[in-house]
Amino acid sequence: MSSSTSGVVNGGVSFWYADDGLPAVREPLAGDASADVVIVGGGYTGLWTAYYLKKAAPFLRITVLEQKFCGYGASGRNGGWLYNGIAGRDRYARLHGHEAAVRLQRAMNDTVDEVIRVAEAEGVDADIHKGGVLEVACTPAQAARLRAFHEAELAFGEKDRELYGARETAERIRVADAVGSSWTPHGARVHPVKLVKGLAAAVEGLGVTVHESTPVTEIRPRHAVTPYGTVRAPYVLRCTEGFTASLKGRSGRGCP
Numbered sequence: 114m115s116s117s118t119s120g121v122v123n124g125g126v127s128f129w130y131a132d133d134g135l136p137a138v139r140e141p142l143a144g145d146a147s148a149d150v151v152i153v154g155g156g157y158t159g160l161w162t163a164y165y166l167k168k169a170a171p172f173l174r175i176t177v178l179e180q181k182f183c184g185y186g187a188s189g190r191n192g193g194w195l196y197n198g199i200a201g202r203d204r205y206a207r208l209h210g211h212e213a214a215v216r217l218q219r220a221m222n223d224t225v226d227e228v229i230r231v232a233e234a235e236g237v238d239a240d241i242h243k244g245g246v247l248e249v250a251c252t253p254a255q256a257a258r259l260r261a262f263h264e265a266e267l268a269f270g271e272k273d274r275e276l277y278g279a280r281e282t283a284e285r286i287r288v289a290d291a292v293g294s295s296w297t298p299h300g301a302r303v304h305p306v307k308l309v310k311g312l313a314a315a316v317e318g319l320g321v322t323v324h325e326s327t328p329v330t331e332i333r334p335r336h337a338v339t340p341y342g343t344v345r346a347p348y349v350l351r352c353t354e355g356f357t358a359s360l361k362g363r364s365g366r367g368c369p
């Protein structure tokens with residue numbers, strides 16, 4: 114089999130990096146250091162945390178330690194959907210009540226616009242287009258499930274969702290055999306790599322220190338240990354997502 118398919122090279126991290134290019138890697142940590150907050154992992158979780166912390170408290174000395182380069186993980190490899198879906202919303206409602214789930218859903222809806230707002234404010238051109246999310250049914254069985262889903266969303270409180278028949282769907286998108294669709298305005302397309310590169314530059318611009326090529330081998334209370342030195346801070350935030358098991362003492366714990 115060829116190592117290259119449609120411009121994607123095996124080992125080239127992702128389609129998005131093949132499109133936009135791998136970044137120049139920032140300087141690694143050069144010895145022991147201290148900070149108010151250390152963030153381990155330069156994906157969306159780490160970088161957005163750095164961004165809002167610095168905005169809320171500009172005096173904080175924040176250091177991000179990233180093992181490869183910002184956006185090396187899922188943040189630079191995902192589907193590029195910026196949308197309001199919540200995995201496990203029903204369970205959340207069972208645990209915390211319907212009103213809490215509605216508030217969470219509204220926060221997720223607002224998050225789509227918030228990402229777009231910050232991207233604009235920080236001059237990040239991430240090819241963002243807010244066209245909503247269209248879920249398409251191609252068989253009568255899918256259409257019945259889609260209608261039930263649509264009505265459940267309206268009953269939950271998502272009043273701005275719309276249901277389209279075959280003709281209205283065809284006016285919006287050409288999908289073979291489409292018989293109907295359900296649309297929510299709370300969705301946008303992004304270029305994930307342009308977003309994560311822009312976000313990393315924005316947090317640096319705010320005064321956050323970002324070290325790349327700096328793997329954290331162990332997190333201890335108030336210490337992030339790397340081969341190049343240890344960063345001490347009252348707060349060490351682990352934002353390593355699926356890589357977590359590679360940290361000392363965390364094997365088998367892929368999730369937070």
Ligand SMILES: Cc1cc2nc3c(=O)[nH]c(=O)nc-3n(C[C@H](O)[C@H](O)[C@H](O)COP(=O)(O)OP(=O)(O)OC[C@H]3O[C@@H](n4cnc5c(N)ncnc54)[C@H](O)[C@@H]3O)c2cc1C
Nearest residue numbers: 154156157158179180186187188191192193194329354356
């Ligand atoms: C195939 C795929 C498609 C997806 N599609 C979508 C989508 O369309 N829309 C959507 O909203 N979400 C999508 N997601 C989910 C989304 O991409 C992730 O939830 C999100 O990127 C997680 O961000 P993160 O910062 O928590 O993790 P990551 O992006 O994985 O970042 C973790 C970072 O930590 C670094 N790191 C790890 N260990 C260490 C260490 N020991 N020392 C230093 N640094 C370390 C890694 O190099 C990495 O850069 C998708 C995920 C995948 C896998």
